[in-house]
Amino acid sequence: MRILLLSLSLCTGLLLMSCSSNIHDYADTQPAFELDSFFNGELVAHGMVQDRSGRVLRRFSVEMIGRWDGNKGVLEEDFVYEDGEQQRRVWRLEKGPDGQYSGTADDVVVPATGQTQGFALNWRYTLAVPVDGKIWNIDFNDWMYLLDENRVLNRAEMTKWGFKVGEVTLWIERKNSEG
Template sequence: MKSMILAVSLLLMSCSTDINDYEASSPALALDRFFEGELVAYGMVQDRTGKVLRRFKVDMVGHWEGNRGVLEEDFFYDDGETQRRVWYLEKGPDGRYSGTAADVVRPASGQTRGYALNWRYTLAVPVDGRVWHLDFNDWMYLLDEDRLINRAVMSKWGFRVGEVTLWIERRGG
């Protein structure tokens, strides 16, 4: 299992940054199918040097009605902090998705192609008693119908400040 995770991680680090490169890949990622029901995620936040700053678990529940969805996320950090984010998602034409949440300063906007999604947004992130508006370049890669890897590069004023990596799994998957 560890060797598979390492292999997938190395593959993702070498992946292209153009969503159209994934056009013919499968299985196809549809957020309204993957994020339906109960999910669990495990992740980490790294600084720009790669040092792990925090680890966390996320319990998620997604509900979709037509082209609109709600994804509830409850974060449990290794230092005892908890956080809740509720995404309001919308599926558009041609694999396009958008999303908002209370701490999302600039709404998420992106597109799926094959097994990948790339979307960008700005998130208000508390850091040492202040709130920073960090830009997220968020990539999701569907591994199979029950598992997905999410990798987001965070930047401020165009400079990379860190990365968030998540392993998301459908409950019972």
Template sequence: MRILLLSLSLCVSLLLMSCSSDIQDYADTQPAFELDRFFDGELVAYGMVQDRSGRVLRRFTVDMTGRWDGNKGTLEEDFIYDDGEQQRRVWYIKKSADGHYSGTADDVVVPATGQTRGFALNWRYTLAVPVDGKVWNIDFNDWMYLLDENRVLNRAEMTKWGFKVGEVTLWIERKDGEGGGDLSSPYPLYQSQ
């Protein structure tokens, strides 16, 4: 019985791995995604957190400010959730050769590492996430897709012990871009009370 369960687990793992996307799939695509170009200046994002069944748990907006000095960047993120909770994260990002990036922040337990190819970025990291009074270390498989020079679509799968626990989806826009409407307020949906 134990061998049967082990074999079944191995088959499921291989099936899941074969279904995942590979960053090389985007090598010949355009426009080229360079974090130091897109995440430089003022940005705003709109997002949601879903559980593993797809049910939306939270919605949020993020006001972002990116600054770069050579190959080192800082990305400040100020979150406002639909329940009024506010959160701040500051990423410290390093650009290396051939589209490789690494990053860390105070609540990042395992630093982010990944790379860009064409219009896509894939990086992975572990984030300390508070859940019901406890802190869980959640693994993120984070994909960003540059739609044009002013917009990025971001999807991140969250796993714990190899099992999917949820997903985060973000729409990110540059404030100085032409965008799709009035970007003067970074929090059009959730104003502080």
């Protein structure tokens, strides 16, 4: 009996892990996430990079400035890692119909495409990531959740050849928002 319960638990766990979120699951949620509204102005973020087992590899903070002109935007991100390394990424963004967005940056090798539904955004792209002196093209399945008008929680799964290699978790907040 114990083996049967263990097998059933294992199968259930594997089934749940194989299910992935669908952006349409969030269609009826509030507040509505408009990327061009939230990422407009000055923001600050704090995050971490974890390996596939969950071990924290790096911690960082990001200063961001977003500007929009109609349906086109620019998001400047300045990263500072706990070891002092600095990185800069400038996203060129475009808002399309029905909550769809696209984006490019110099280190984005496959442009980002995404869609909002309710309080969520699912955003997918491939980023050139330096790893041990080499550049790896890592696929990002990025989920952002608008918690309120001033805060977004961002989780991104990183994969290579379809296998999970890590995860990024990021807390993004408007500067000068009340906590």
